[in-house]
Amino acid sequence: MTAKLRISDVAKHAGVSPATVSRVMNGNPKVDPALVQRVQDAAAELGYTASPLARSLALGKTQTVAVLVPDLGNPTFQAILRTLSRAAAGDGYHVLVADSAEVAADEAALALQARRRTDGVVLVAPRMPDDELAAALPRLAPAVLVNRGGDGAPVVAADYGRGLRELIEHLRMLGHRRLLYLAGVPGSASNARRVAAIAEARAAHPDLDIAEAPCGTGFADGSAAVATVRAHEATAVLAYNDLVAMGLLSALHEEGVAVPHEVSVTGFDDIPFARYTTPPLTTASVPTDRMGELAWSAMRALLEDDAAAPPVVLAPTLAVRGSTAPPPAS
Amino acid sequence: MTAKLRISDVAKHAGVSPATVSRVMNGNPKVDPALVQRVQDAAAELGYTASPLARSLALGKTQTVAVLVPDLGNPTFQAILRTLSRAAAGDGYHVLVADSAEVAADEAALALQARRRTDGVVLVAPRMPDDELAAALPRLAPAVLVNRGGDGAPVVAADYGRGLRELIEHLRMLGHRRLLYLAGVPGSASNARRVAAIAEARAAHPDLDIAEAPCGTGFADGSAAVATVRAHEATAVLAYNDLVAMGLLSALHEEGVAVPHEVSVTGFDDIPFARYTTPPLTTASVPTDRMGELAWSAMRALLEDDAAAPPVVLAPTLAVRGSTAPPPAS
DNA sequence: CTGTTAGCGCATTCAT
DNA sequence: ATGAATGCGCTAACAG
Numbered sequence: 001m002t003a004k005l006r007i008s009d010v011a012k013h014a015g016v017s018p019a020t021v022s023r024v025m026n027g028n029p030k031v032d033p034a035l036v037q038r039v040q041d042a043a044a045e046l047g048y049t050a051s052p053l054a055r056s057l058a059l060g061k062t063q064t065v066a067v068l069v070p071d072l073g074n075p076t077f078q079a080i081l082r083t084l085s086r087a088a089a090g091d092g093y094h095v096l097v098a099d100s101a102e103v104a105a106d107e108a109a110l111a112l113q114a115r116r117r118t119d120g121v122v123l124v125a126p127r128m129p130d131d132e133l134a135a136a137l138p139r140l141a142p143a144v145l146v147n148r149g150g151d152g153a154p155v156v157a158a159d160y161g162r163g164l165r166e167l168i169e170h171l172r173m174l175g176h177r178r179l180l181y182l183a184g185v186p187g188s189a190s191n192a193r194r195v196a197a198i199a200e201a202r203a204a205h206p207d208l209d210i211a212e213a214p215c216g217t218g219f220a221d222g223s224a225a226v227a228t229v230r231a232h233e234a235t236a237v238l239a240y241n242d243l244v245a246m247g248l249l250s251a252l253h254e255e256g257v258a259v260p261h262e263v264s265v266t267g268f269d270d271i272p273f274a275r276y277t278t279p280p281l282t283t284a285s286v287p288t289d290r291m292g293e294l295a296w297s298a299m300r301a302l303l304e305d306d307a308a309a310p311p312v313v314l315a316p317t318l319a320v321r322g323s324t325a326p327p328p329a330s
Numbered sequence: 331m332t333a334k335l336r337i338s339d340v341a342k343h344a345g346v347s348p349a350t351v352s353r354v355m356n357g358n359p360k361v362d363p364a365l366v367q368r369v370q371d372a373a374a375e376l377g378y379t380a381s382p383l384a385r386s387l388a389l390g391k392t393q394t395v396a397v398l399v400p401d402l403g404n405p406t407f408q409a410i411l412r413t414l415s416r417a418a419a420g421d422g423y424h425v426l427v428a429d430s431a432e433v434a435a436d437e438a439a440l441a442l443q444a445r446r447r448t449d450g451v452v453l454v455a456p457r458m459p460d461d462e463l464a465a466a467l468p469r470l471a472p473a474v475l476v477n478r479g480g481d482g483a484p485v486v487a488a489d490y491g492r493g494l495r496e497l498i499e500h501l502r503m504l505g506h507r508r509l510l511y512l513a514g515v516p517g518s519a520s521n522a523r524r525v526a527a528i529a530e531a532r533a534a535h536p537d538l539d540i541a542e543a544p545c546g547t548g549f550a551d552g553s554a555a556v557a558t559v560r561a562h563e564a565t566a567v568l569a570y571n572d573l574v575a576m577g578l579l580s581a582l583h584e585e586g587v588a589v590p591h592e593v594s595v596t597g598f599d600d601i602p603f604a605r606y607t608t609p610p611l612t613t614a615s616v617p618t619d620r621m622g623e624l625a626w627s628a629m630r631a632l633l634e635d636d637a638a639a640p641p642v643v644l645a646p647t648l649a650v651r652g653s654t655a656p657p658p659a660s
Numbered sequence: 661c662t663g664t665t666a667g668c669g670c671a672t673t674c675a676t
Numbered sequence: 677a678t679g680a681a682t683g684c685g686c687t688a689a690c691a692g
Binding site for chain 3: 004006007008018019021022023025026049050053054055056057058108
Binding site for chain 4: 336337338348349351353355356380381383384385386387388521531
């Protein structure tokens with residue numbers, strides 16, 4: 001009963017040719033209603049479903065897209081994958097995931113490989129150098145870029161610079177003048193945007209003193225940065241992202257430093273856990289769900305409408321919570 | 331140069347037959363070394379790579395497995411997907427992901443559909459009823475079950491009952507006698523295991539008073555349970571999982587209830603964020619990474635060794651952190 | 661060892 | 677409107 005059925009089996013059972021069965025299965029309008037019925041009955045009776053594999057080979061389309069992420073453990077990428085996956089499923093597409101495990105050197109090869117089994121690929125925050133990306137893009141098309149610029153592919157990104165600017169402005173309005181930025185990976189595009197935003201803020205507000213310290217992108221990095229933070233005279237800390245902020249919050253708590261009473265802390269991304277830290281984290285909320293949806297829309301446009309979607313840059317929104325407050329009276 | 335190359339193109343370029351090219355590409359040992367070289371050169375020169383699609387159709391194998399999860403937003407499933415995906419990639423396999431969005435009624439269909447494009451499917455904590463699962467399994471084979479029992483498929487699971495027992499024992503040793511269990515979804519297998527463990531504990535320790543209250547599985551549920559918790563006289567709360575515990579911790583903090591001084595709280599799963607809550611969460615650490623690896627091993631065994639792996643039940647380990655302490659002297 | 665033939669399962673010309 | 681042939685791109689069985 002679970003034997004593999006071919007289209008010819010159904011054809012015989014219905015007393016028609018394989019071609020007719022194919023037409024019926026694909027809803028081809030120019031078939032005799034009577035035959036349609038007979039074929040459908042036969043198919044139902046046998047429990048037949050066309051082989052997606054054979055179909056893919058014949059049609060040249062797999063109804064599947066690949067999504068390449070640097071790390072499936074990163075909340076931001078998880079959120080994007082989740083919404084993208086659901087949106088794609090809504091349109092009858094499947095998703096093949098590839099995790100480069102943050103090894104930039106493997107990305108291009110992984111993407112190419114995944115692309116060959118699919119109709120297109122979504123590159124989420126690819127870490128590979130610009131020239132490598134530019135070289136790979138033509139071979140990957142149709143492709144969509146998330147959180148990374150590039151030529152030859154629609155882009156869906158968040159405006160990290162703007163997010164940090166708003167965070168800085170928020171702290172400034174609270175009265176903070178001495179800030180400390182805990183940087184992410186030096187080479188990354190996201191970090192560069194933030195650094196640029198800091199430069200702008202300095203120019204716009206000469207009374208603002210913003211120091212920068214190397215840090216990292218995870219809990220442990222934030223936790224380890226506690227010494228640096230205490231050594232500085234800053235009254236507020238801009239963590240690279242929520243993970244770093246959470247690590248810092250945790251370490252600060254252990255050392256008995258009150259947040260936000262003695263020092264304010266901000267994150268970035270607004271991951272689901274951000275609102276449940278102690279105190280709840282003030283952060284720049286990146287609309288990852290929307291990004292996942294838009295990335296799919298862009299891909300679908302390339303796939304079906306054959307038209308490239310215009311670049312989309314989403315503005316993070318400020319989420320003010322308990323980890324920021326006016327600086328201590330001193 | 332990016333034109334689609336067929337095997338025949340390489341064959342002509344090398345002056346051999348397509349079959350020979352195929353043999354070379356697949357490392358067939360019985361080919362003249364000279365020809366091997368010529369074919370490899372030709373392939374390299376043209377930049378040829380065999381079409382995975384055509385290969386799949388001819389071989390009847392896709393080198394891809396499907397992973398069905400109830401929710402890509404759940405940290406536990408994310409962790410399993412992550413390690414599973416990397417393990418599979420290590421063996422040259424790809425992963426197709428399907429998210430049922432917690433709609434149990436769609437699971438079987440989704441799994442079947444995904445299975446047709448792949449060589450096997452890993453069902454992670456499927457929510458569908460037992461009879462439906464039993465009916466679907468034969469059609470899904472080869473399949474691997476994670477955190478859910480079933481006939482006809484290798485099982486990789488965590489011993490939730492044991493985890494809760496250890497948590498209870500930990501609290502008992504601390505001196506707690508009145509506990510409150512915040513339950514998950516009533517119908518779920520995971521919840522049933524915990525409830526059974528509670529029954530055992532009651533039987534073993536008559537002096538233990540363990541109440542149960544319906545709650546849920548997310549932050550919001552835990553947060554909303556704060557009223558229930560305060561109404562009870564319990565000195566310790568066993569949250570269904572870490573998310574519930576975090577929501578509760580947060581709400582408790584807002585209401586000025588000191589943890590663990592006034593009340594102890596335990597979680598379950600040990601998600602990455604558990605050690606960064608305030609206070610850090612005492613929880614039963616479920617080895618999700620190991621589970622992802624084992625699930626892949628089981629699948630690979632079915633795929634390549636054609637042998638079913640024996641069921642594996644992993645014991646969670648107690649992670650004692652700051653959210654539990656002896657009950658208040660009262 | 662190598663080339664030729666025949667599928668894998670389906671969609672789609674092309675005739676009728 | 678339907679059936680018969682042809683191709684999608686590759687691998688395997690079969691000769692030679």
